[in-house]
Amino acid sequence: xxxxxxxxxxxxxxxxxxGGKMVPFAGYAMPVQYADGIxxxxxxxxxxxxxFDVSHMGQVRxxxxxxxxxxxxxxxxxxxxxxxxxxxxxRQRYTQFTNAAGxxxxxxxxxxxxxxxxxxxxxxxxxxxxxxxxxxxxxxxTVEVLEDRALIALQGPAAEDALAAILSPADAGTxxxxxxxxxxxxxxxxxxxxxSRSGYTGEDGFEISIPATGAExxxxxxxxxxxxxxxxxxxRDSLRLEAGLCLxxxxxxxxxxxxxxxxEWSIQKSRRTxxxxxxxxxxxxxVLAQLAQGVTRKRVGLRPDGRAPVRGGAPLYTDSSFxxxxxxxxxxxxxxxxxxxxxxxxxxxxxxxxxxxxxxxLRGRAVPCTVSPLPFVPAGFRR
Numbered sequence: 001x002x003x004x005x006x007x008x009x010x011x012x013x014x015x016x017x018x019g020g021k022m023v024p025f026a027g028y029a030m031p032v033q034y035a036d037g038i039x040x041x042x043x044x045x046x047x048x049x050x051x052f053d054v055s056h057m058g059q060v061r062x063x064x065x066x067x068x069x070x071x072x073x074x075x076x077x078x079x080x081x082x083x084x085x086x087x088x089x090x091r092q093r094y095t096q097f098t099n100a101a102g103x104x105x106x107x108x109x110x111x112x113x114x115x116x117x118x119x120x121x122x123x124x125x126x127x128x129x130x131x132x133x134x135x136x137x138x139x140x141x142t143v144e145v146l147e148d149r150a151l152i153a154l155q156g157p158a159a160e161d162a163l164a165a166i167l168s169p170a171d172a173g174t175x176x177x178x179x180x181x182x183x184x185x186x187x188x189x190x191x192x193x194x195x196s197r198s199g200y201t202g203e204d205g206f207e208i209s210i211p212a213t214g215a216e217x218x219x220x221x222x223x224x225x226x227x228x229x230x231x232x233x234x235x236r237d238s239l240r241l242e243a244g245l246c247l248x249x250x251x252x253x254x255x256x257x258x259x260x261x262x263x264e265w266s267i268q269k270s271r272r273t274x275x276x277x278x279x280x281x282x283x284x285x286x287v288l289a290q291l292a293q294g295v296t297r298k299r300v301g302l303r304p305d306g307r308a309p310v311r312g313g314a315p316l317y318t319d320s321s322f323x324x325x326x327x328x329x330x331x332x333x334x335x336x337x338x339x340x341x342x343x344x345x346x347x348x349x350x351x352x353x354x355x356x357x358x359x360x361x362l363r364g365r366a367v368p369c370t371v372s373p374l375p376f377v378p379a380g381f382r383r
Contacts (some may be wrong), residue, residue, distance in 0.1 A: 001008040004031045009055035010150045010212040016220055018230050023053070028056040038234035042336040045201055045239055046377075049156035050188040051222050051250035055198075059127035059146040059209060060119040072117045072141055076110065079136045079259060081281045083268035087112045092181045092196050094266050095277065096258055097132060102130040102283030102290070105132065107246065111183050111196060118194065120151070120207075122248045150215035155205035155239075158227035158378060162205055163195075166221045167227035180204075185316055189217050196247040200236065202243025203380045241342060242335045244301060244374030251299060251330045252311055257283070259290040260346065262299045262374070267291070297327060298352040301372040302360075309341040310360045310367055316347055317359045320366035324353050329360060335376055342376045343369070 006029040006174060013023065020031030031053070033041060044050055059100045064071035073084040082095035090110050097105040106125040111118040121129040133143045145378045154163055164172035171186045178197045185194055191214040196200045199205040202358075209220055222228050237247070273288050304310045310332045318324040332343030343360075351358055356371040 007056070009053055010215040011053045011055060011152075011219055012380055013214050015053065015230070018223075020230065020232060022262070023233070025233055026056055028123065029054060031086050031230070033232040033234045034230055035123075036229070038238065039336050041229065041231045041235035042238050044229050045156045045203060045231055045235060046337050047156070047203070048227040048229075049154060049158040049225075050201075050235070051219060051228055052153040052155065052231050052236055053219070054153050054207070055150040055212075055215065055378050056123040057121065057151055057152060057296075058119075058121040058129060059149050060121065060130065060133065061134070061144045061203055062117045062119065063142050063144070064141055067292075069112070069115055069117060073112065075137050076117065077271070077277060077280060079132070079281060080108075080110070081267045081284070081287060082110070082273050083270045083277070084110060084112075084117075085277065086219045086270065088267070089114045092183050094196060096263065096266070096283055098258070098283045098287065099128065099254055100282050101254075102257040102259075102286035104248070104252045104256055104258065105120050105129070105254060107248055107252060107263075108186070109196070109198065111194070113183070113185065113194075124249060146183050146209075148212050149209050150212045150226075152208045152210065152215065152222075153205060154208065154222060154228070155199045155201040155203045155231075156227075159203070159205040162222055162225040162297050163208075165225055166251060175206075178382070182383055189214055189221070195216075196278060197382060200243075200245060201239040202245065202377055203239075204382050220379065238333055238336060238338055241331055241333055241344065242337055242375065242377040243379065244342075244344065244376060246299075247331055248322075256299075256346070257287055257290060257295070259287060260295045260297055260299065264291060295349060297346045299330075299344060299346055300352050300360070301367045301374040301376060302329065302332075302345055303372045304332070304341045304343060304360060305368045305370075307334075307341065308362070310343050310362055310369070313365075314360045314362055316345060316369070317361065318351070322359075322361055322366070326358065337377050342372075344374070347371070
């Protein structure tokens, strides 16, 4: 494949040497799979540990002109519905940038360290997000894009052992003591790495921000561990789908609110009506009203009958007459762990209860689907 017109992550050459099948993704040349294929990679991550290159994501440092990190937290609450002020050093939180209609401009992770706040945003939204941050925070903050850092995700039940094996004994102890969404700065091969216990597969694991010059050595050291294999974008998508996690641009976008998307858990009490800092973010009036009064549609899990996947874009109806449209599928595929097709989508609220029978239209054919609780595979996070 000609990748000359695409951006490359610091691990591009490493992927090629590992036999990665490179494809365009969000403007980058990224591995969709390796020689073993998506099914094997998916199952290996669930059973052992998989290494994912996510360096295409945007890494951003936000600092206050006052020099006080608490001022950054307060400023960010003008753009997101989460409680950032109460976020403690060494912790990470998931949230969204919202627009005036309460729609989601992007979803992101926010990390608080002792002296700064770091953000990780989606690759396809990176340029827009950075412009949004600079416009919204210009009065009191500086927004710095960390172009010289790579981001590696190590996911699966063996991730802790594999990463601990390349750390000093003291740092390995620190790593093992981390809980889900904890963040620590630890040295790996002489480089200061920001390590969060988080990920996008539903499994225990870590995301490691490392200077770009150290990325290949880290990937090589990790994949030298017998538990670890490199994993491509194909398995990353099937893993996150089984985990019930949203993909921006498919399951959430500017037309969906956090409440419709089932992400209300990410809006803490302090930002809700009656809270200490209620509202104040774009679209707050709409989002807070939805929290109080409900929504007309909801994101749900779906289990199609049979073995054939039903992909995003398929419309949903009450029955096989296709007369009464009630929503649509936003993500769908075959779930290697559940050994059956799985999907997510939006349905009118009266049809959102688990066990409800609906019908997807697949090339003119009616495919019965059952509304299912999410996630399809129980999370393995270290609480």
